[in-house]
Amino acid sequence: LGNGTEALYHYEEAVKLLAKDKNEVDIIEAQYRAARIRFSREELPAAKVLLDAILKRTRTHRGAYLLLGDFYVSSNQPTKAIEMYGRVISLKAGNVDAHKKRAQAYMQVNLPGLALGDFRTVARLDPTDPEPHMMLGRAAKIAGQTGVAIREFETFLKLHNAKTSRPKSADPNAKLTVEEGRQAKIQRALSKEVEDEIFRLRNP
Numbered sequence: 001l002g003n004g005t006e007a008l009y010h011y012e013e014a015v016k017l018l019a020k021d022k023n024e025v026d027i028i029e030a031q032y033r034a035a036r037i038r039f040s041r042e043e044l045p046a047a048k049v050l051l052d053a054i055l056k057r058t059r060t061h062r063g064a065y066l067l068l069g070d071f072y073v074s075s076n077q078p079t080k081a082i083e084m085y086g087r088v089i090s091l092k093a094g095n096v097d098a099h100k101k102r103a104q105a106y107m108q109v110n111l112p113g114l115a116l117g118d119f120r121t122v123a124r125l126d127p128t129d130p131e132p133h134m135m136l137g138r139a140a141k142i143a144g145q146t147g148v149a150i151r152e153f154e155t156f157l158k159l160h161n162a163k164t165s166r167p168k169s170a171d172p173n174a175k176l177t178v179e180e181g182r183q184a185k186i187q188r189a190l191s192k193e194v195e196d197e198i199f200r201l202r203n204p
Helices: 004-021 024-040 044-057 062-074 078-091 096-108 112-125 131-142 146-164 178-202
Strands: none
Touching: 024 044, 024 062, 044 062, 062 078, 062 096, 078 096, 096 112, 096 131, 112 131, 131 146, 131 178, 146 178
16 A cells, blocks of 8 residues: 555645546546555545545446445445445456455344355355355354354364364474464364354254
């Protein structure tokens, strides 16, 4: 995103200069970069002004719709966020971020059945990522689909443990760094949490 305040100044100055030449493509790019900086600094109203300006110029900017969805999530307006993420998906089917974020917004408004569809899409697009299976398990549990929830939690554990286990080539006597030890502890706790969830589902 550039160098924070200095980059923001240059992007917003660029918008003014480019407006004189009516260079739409470069104006939009400068506005988008400025919006991302504003958003990262939690200057949400200013970010939204820039995003709205982009979408007045073009209705096909996926990044603007995605960031506007994030704005609505941050503003506790999940229904509007769902609409924005849906526009990203309509412009590019299979956008992982949009599907994942829309699913999370569906969960916010207690629509786990709709969330399941998006989480399944994310899992299909990246079959090595354990996170969507965790989300699928939670959504299926809320939707009353116990069998699906158990299966997804088990898939999560399989992928998660494969991803977080130490390589076979690693020296078994080598000591972990403090950060590695902290991360390993977090991952073990997460695995235990999911194992306990599976047990509860199987033994209501």
